[in-house]
Amino acid sequence: MMRQVVLFTGLCLIASQSIADVVDYDSLDGQRLSRVERTMFNNGFHQTSEYNSGNTFHEVFYNDDAKEEVAMDFRNGRLDSHHVTHKNDDHHDNGSQHRVAERNKNVAMGVALAAALGVGLYALNQHKKDQHSDQTSDTSGSRVQLSTLTGSRASGGEQFLTNNGFALSRSSGLTNYWYNQSTGQCAQIRTSNGRYSDVADVAIENCK
Structure with missing residues (x-):
């Protein structure tokens, strides 16, 4: 049972890193172009394309580690809408493999810590049960020599x-x-x- 709990915890940690969006994009809606770009770059994105269409400026960003592509539309210099896509292809720059390795190492450390914590709590609980069992057996049925x-x-x-x-x-x-x-x-x-x-x-x- 404890092994299943630890495995589930590890899977949850991995899933939370791979599914969750890198940036809270909704909080960027209405923000100026310069601030949006700075936020994207600071969170590991690079620009893959940009073009104008009438009074709308389009930019596409990609994050190699998260395999996350974000298409953004700007009107009057502010973010008007965005669309997020999670990809499985191999868009990456020269440093992406290193970043992926670092992320995997961090995830593995998190899983190991969760496992160690689970095992420690289980052992402590088991020890308390054993002590209680020993105390019970000592006091019940232990006849006094008269x-x-x-x-x-x-x-x-x-x-x-x-x-x-x-x-x-x-x-x-x-x-x-x-x-x-x-x-x-x-x-x-x-x-x-x-x-x-x-x-x-x-x-x-x-x-x-």
Whole structure:
């Protein structure tokens, strides 16, 4: 699943560079000829043709990297309309191959960074899941060893039971029943002369 997400991200990066127009041409409508030409040249276009038709001046620009051709019509020295065409032919100048290589390198770096980020996030999430799983397995079903309490002082034994999640459930004479809700244990403890004389792990029903 993660491999598919990374692949999709890379394809989106590549597609966004190859499909999107190089310039926001709508923002140039109504602008002066000199400003439009300067914008086109600054964005990697070169002029391929120009001619006059009545009171309209026509210019055609081409971007080798994006394979994008833009035909523009100027009236009264301002941009009146434009038409964008995406081509697959090999119009290029001497530096176009270098620019294409640089663009491809940048795209590859973007894909690699996206992949690394995706893998890192996936690994971090998986690590958190594993930690949670380990913690759950440690606290559920991990029974407390009670046999070591036999012969210990009652005060110390009670402290041990409390620290390990037990709570006094009921008493019957010198016999106390301690219940641990986390482990589901019921401890039956008999006291004699201030010490635990008998400690047993009995059925849970005895604590209810």
